Amino acid sequence: MVTSRDVARLAGVSQSTVSYVMSGRRSISEETRRRVEAAIEQLTYQPNAGARALASQRTQVIGLVIPFAPGVEPSGLLPFIETIASCARAEDHDVILVTADEGSAGLTRLAGRRLCDAIVMMDIGAEDARIPVAASLDVPVILIGVPDDSAGLHCVDVDFDSAGRLAVEEMVAAGHEKVVVIGYAPAVIERNVNYVKRFLGGTASAAVLHGIGHEVVAPDATGREGARGAVRKALEIAGSRPGLILPNSEVQTPHVLQALLDHGLVPGRDVSLVGLCTDAVAETSTPQVTNVSLEPRDVSRRAMSTLFRLLDRRDDPAAELVELVTPRLTRRETTLAVP
Amino acid sequence: MVTSRDVARLAGVSQSTVSYVMSGRRSISEETRRRVEAAIEQLTYQPNAGARALASQRTQVIGLVIPFAPGVEPSGLLPFIETIASCARAEDHDVILVTADEGSAGLTRLAGRRLCDAIVMMDIGAEDARIPVAASLDVPVILIGVPDDSAGLHCVDVDFDSAGRLAVEEMVAAGHEKVVVIGYAPAVIERNVNYVKRFLGGTASAAVLHGIGHEVVAPDATGREGARGAVRKALEIAGSRPGLILPNSEVQTPHVLQALLDHGLVPGRDVSLVGLCTDAVAETSTPQVTNVSLEPRDVSRRAMSTLFRLLDRRDDPAAELVELVTPRLTRRETTLAVP
DNA sequence: TTGAAAGCGCTAACAC
DNA sequence: GTGTTAGCGCTTTCAA
Numbered sequence: 001m002v003t004s005r006d007v008a009r010l011a012g013v014s015q016s017t018v019s020y021v022m023s024g025r026r027s028i029s030e031e032t033r034r035r036v037e038a039a040i041e042q043l044t045y046q047p048n049a050g051a052r053a054l055a056s057q058r059t060q061v062i063g064l065v066i067p068f069a070p071g072v073e074p075s076g077l078l079p080f081i082e083t084i085a086s087c088a089r090a091e092d093h094d095v096i097l098v099t100a101d102e103g104s105a106g107l108t109r110l111a112g113r114r115l116c117d118a119i120v121m122m123d124i125g126a127e128d129a130r131i132p133v134a135a136s137l138d139v140p141v142i143l144i145g146v147p148d149d150s151a152g153l154h155c156v157d158v159d160f161d162s163a164g165r166l167a168v169e170e171m172v173a174a175g176h177e178k179v180v181v182i183g184y185a186p187a188v189i190e191r192n193v194n195y196v197k198r199f200l201g202g203t204a205s206a207a208v209l210h211g212i213g214h215e216v217v218a219p220d221a222t223g224r225e226g227a228r229g230a231v232r233k234a235l236e237i238a239g240s241r242p243g244l245i246l247p248n249s250e251v252q253t254p255h256v257l258q259a260l261l262d263h264g265l266v267p268g269r270d271v272s273l274v275g276l277c278t279d280a281v282a283e284t285s286t287p288q289v290t291n292v293s294l295e296p297r298d299v300s301r302r303a304m305s306t307l308f309r310l311l312d313r314r315d316d317p318a319a320e321l322v323e324l325v326t327p328r329l330t331r332r333e334t335t336l337a338v339p
Numbered sequence: 340m341v342t343s344r345d346v347a348r349l350a351g352v353s354q355s356t357v358s359y360v361m362s363g364r365r366s367i368s369e370e371t372r373r374r375v376e377a378a379i380e381q382l383t384y385q386p387n388a389g390a391r392a393l394a395s396q397r398t399q400v401i402g403l404v405i406p407f408a409p410g411v412e413p414s415g416l417l418p419f420i421e422t423i424a425s426c427a428r429a430e431d432h433d434v435i436l437v438t439a440d441e442g443s444a445g446l447t448r449l450a451g452r453r454l455c456d457a458i459v460m461m462d463i464g465a466e467d468a469r470i471p472v473a474a475s476l477d478v479p480v481i482l483i484g485v486p487d488d489s490a491g492l493h494c495v496d497v498d499f500d501s502a503g504r505l506a507v508e509e510m511v512a513a514g515h516e517k518v519v520v521i522g523y524a525p526a527v528i529e530r531n532v533n534y535v536k537r538f539l540g541g542t543a544s545a546a547v548l549h550g551i552g553h554e555v556v557a558p559d560a561t562g563r564e565g566a567r568g569a570v571r572k573a574l575e576i577a578g579s580r581p582g583l584i585l586p587n588s589e590v591q592t593p594h595v596l597q598a599l600l601d602h603g604l605v606p607g608r609d610v611s612l613v614g615l616c617t618d619a620v621a622e623t624s625t626p627q628v629t630n631v632s633l634e635p636r637d638v639s640r641r642a643m644s645t646l647f648r649l650l651d652r653r654d655d656p657a658a659e660l661v662e663l664v665t666p667r668l669t670r671r672e673t674t675l676a677v678p
Numbered sequence: 679t680t681g682a683a684a685g686c687g688c689t690a691a692c693a694c
Numbered sequence: 695g696t697g698t699t700a701g702c703g704c705t706t707t708c709a710a
Contacts, residue, residue: 001453003687014697019689029695046451050398051687053389054702061435068421078416082407085438094454096400097434099424112385114340114703115433224593224625254563258597286563342703353681358705368679390703393686453687 002043011039022047053114061096062088062307063116063139065106065130067123068099076250076278077122079296080144084120087304093117104133111137118307120144124155126194140310142303146194146322154310156303159324160195163292164202166329167245167274168210170290174272174336176243178213179203180234182256184248185222199247199276219252227255228262235263241336242271249275250294253285267334274335276327287333298325341382350378361386392453400435401427401646402455402478404445404469406462407438415589415617416461418635419483423459426643432456443472450476457646459483463494465533479649481642485533485661493649495642498663499534502631503541505668506584506613507549509629513611513675515582517552518542519573521595523587524561538586538615558591566594567601574602580675581610588614589633592624606673613674615666626672637664 008015013032020026021036028036039045053059064084066077085095096116098106100123107130110116117139121130124145134141135151143155171179181203184196200216207214217233219226234244246256253275260267267273268287275282275291282291302323309319347354352371359365360375367375378384392398403423405416424434435455437445439462446469449455456478460469463484473480474490482494510518520542523535539555546553556572558565573583585595592614599606606612607626614621614630621630641662648658 001687004689005687015687016689016698017696020696023689025690027695032695044451046448048393048687049452049454050389050392051702052689054387054393054704055687055689057689057702059389064436066420081405081436082438085436086440089438089441095436097403097420097424097436099421099428101425102428109385112383113388115388223623254593284562340703343705344703354704355682355706356680359680362705364706366679371679387703390686391705393688394703394705396686396705 001048002045004045004047006043007036007039007045010043011035057114059114059117060092061094061116062304063098063107063110063119064095065098065100065119065121068101076296079278080122080300083297083300084304087301087308091308104130107133107137107141111139118142118311120303120307123191124193126192126197140307142307142310144299144303146198148194150321152321154306154319154321154323156299156306156323156325157195158294158299159326160198161202162324163276163294163327164199164204164245165206166292166327167276168203168206168212168214170274170329170331170335171243171245171272172210172212174243176212176241176272176336178215178238179207179243179245180238181214181216181245181247182227182230182234182252183216183218185219185226187222188248189218196247203245222251224255224258227252228259231256231259231263235265244271244273245276246273247276249277249289249291250281253277253281253289257285257287257289268336272335274329279330282330282332290330290332290335292327292329294327295325340387341384343384343386345382346375346378346384349382350374396453398453398456399431400433400455401643402437402446402449402458403434404437404439404458404460407440415635418617419461419639422636422639423643426640426647430647443469446472446476446480450478457481457650459642459646462530463532465531465536479646481646481649483638483642485537487533489660491660493645493658493660493662495638495645495662495664496534497633497638498665499537500541501663502615502633502666503538503543503584504545505631505666506615507542507545507551507553509613509668509670509674510582510584510611511549511551513582515551515580515611515675517554517577518546518582518584519577520553520555520584520586521566521569521573521591522555522557524558524565526561527587528557535586542584561590563594563597566591567598570595570598570602574604583610583612584615585612586615588616588628588630589620592616592620592628596624596626596628607675611674613668618669621669621671629669629671629674631666631668633666634664 004015004018007018018036021028021033088095110119119141122144124143124147126148128147131147131151135153141153143153146155146157204214215237217230219230265271275289277291277294279293282289343354343357346357357375360367360372427434449458458480461483463482463486465487467486470486470490474492480492482492485494485496507518543553554576556569558569585591604610614628616630616633618632621628
């Protein structure tokens with residue numbers, strides 16, 4: 001193994017100089033820097049992560065706790081993972097992965113063994129048992145999602161309340177007098193995640209504000225049959241010119257579109273449909289779905305920037321604990337033109 | 340921070356005894372073990388990973404290189420990640436994540452900085468530029484997927500050749516005289532992955548063997564429209580009683596089923612359809628799809644067991660370099676009954 | 679069956 | 695601007 005001593009010897013400097021060249025924590029003459037860098041290059045030296053962590057008390061690793069649901073495909077988890085990994089790499093950090101099935105044990109291990117400098121935890125339940133544990137760790141923890149009580153932890157999430165409001169406003173603009181929200185499947189409800197009530201609260205209060213009707217029908221399953229049933233119920237309730245809002249659109253969109261077509265209804269002509277999904281999904285459906293954006297990449301980036309702010313102790317105490325990413329509505333083909 | 344010295348002090352033993360109690364690498368009297376374990380418990384001691392790695396030259400971390408495709412959702416990546424993480428935890432190891440967009444740099448970093456003891460690399464191209472780099476590292480590397488030249492590295496994958504054969508044999512059993520394979524979308528072809536030719540080779544040679552017709556139609560896109568077009572072409576080619584084989588069924592299945600229904604054809608009555616997908620996907624479609632299993636969890640488990648065999652230096656040199664997991668056909672609702 | 683002590687490779691005072 | 699040196703917390707000889 002090539003060590004910094006080898007580099008020092010080859011460059012004719014002390015080991016600490018090599019360290020300082022790499023960290024830039026003190027000024028180095030141009031000549032010395034050149035020689036050290038040449039030696040590093042020549043030996044293809046890379047610092048030993050364990051030794052560095054031990055000496056510096058910094059692992060340069062971020063812990064990431066992802067949901068774990070064998071059988072179920074938690075759609076759209078990958079963009080989070082990818083973005084978090086990218087942001088970490090941009091600051092010369094790596095990502096160590098822990099699955100949620102470990103529960104709090106994963107958290108205490110990450111922190112207790114000093115496997116990472118900070119933790120990002122996803123898929124936060126409203127009353128998540130891991131929150132108090134996370135709050136007691138001596139590494140910073142960022143939540144993606146907002147629990148009922150964040151116990152002083154930083155949270156980042158989409159502003160689902162605004163998302164609901166935007167969707168309703170689009171329906172109002174399209175001239176609908178009633179919106180039906182095709183709610184969340186039982187599996188999602190069971191997970192007791194906060195965004196469900198936040199989104200439905202957003203649609204409900206916006207509907208009141210604009211004086212239009214508001215109903216929620218919950219699919220009794222995921223997949224095609226669930227969507228079909230929910231659409232049928234929604235159409236019964238809605239009467240003519242229904243305005244449909246579809247929260248969990250990532251997976252549901254194609255099924256709901258198909259169900260509408262089966263009823264002889266063309267979205268954008270006979271009904272309006274506003275989805276809550278990423279722009280990518282909205283653009284690739286046929287027809288393209290008017291959507292309120294749900295951008296995992298934006299959320300992840302915000303989380304990571306907050307995290308590094310905390311790590312660098314540029315810890316602005318004025319910073320908000322809960323950061324909500326404002327969604328954006330993009331009108332595409334599935335909403336009626338303004339009458 | 341609680342260190343092993345604190346534990347030693349509290350238990351009234353030396354630091355090395357604490358270490359040996361934890362590792363079990365030498366015999367300890369019952370009495371001493373009890374005292375040490377009590378102290379560990381009382382102080383909630385956890386060993387410092389960096390220090391341990393430095394002293395023992397073992398990080399207890401597995402590097403995992405996953406594909407990176409922003410925009411595209413690489414369906415079915417999660418089961419791999421989850422299973423690999425689980426298997427790692429079962430051996431008290433953690434997983435550090437690297438995305439493929441780093442290319443070879445990710446590999447050299449993992450090995451050079453001693454961030455992990457072994458590497459699992461996914462999404463292997465037929466002529467993957469990372470293979471020679473991986474082969475030159477001083478940590479073991481396991482590939483999930485088989486490149487043209489594995490450079491002596493261990494590979495684990497589904498036996499796509501057998502998968503193709505099984506699908507054709509089911510069609511023969513159902514009395515078809517011609518099979519049409521709805522091939523891979525251009526995006527998959529471009530990635531130049533070996534399993535495409537292995538699967539199509541499997542169907543082709545089995546068709547020859549059984550003396551039945553064999554055609555391949557490639558969808559010109561992913562998603563609904565691609566599936567629709569491919570099904571139309573397939574039906575034109577196939578004539579009556581077509582037997583359709585669908586390799587990339589994870590994402591395509593619902594679209595293909597819908598396209599068939601649009602043509603007034605009921606799978607299992609008018610046409611046969613054999614998918615290549617996980618049992619979970621096959622079971623949850625309507626109708627349930629007869630499938631050749633593609634079980635990421637099995638593949639991942641095999642990869643991890645090979646990996647730990649290598650790490651434990653129970654390195655059986657007789658072990659095969661390429662391990663192919665044999666798929667299994669399950670007859671469900673989409674194949675015709677034997678006439 | 680146990681302890682003492684060296685050293686893994688690095689960083690960061692402290693010295694000059 | 696650079697070198698010397700004392701650890702970081704653990705494992706593992708070596709010695710008893």
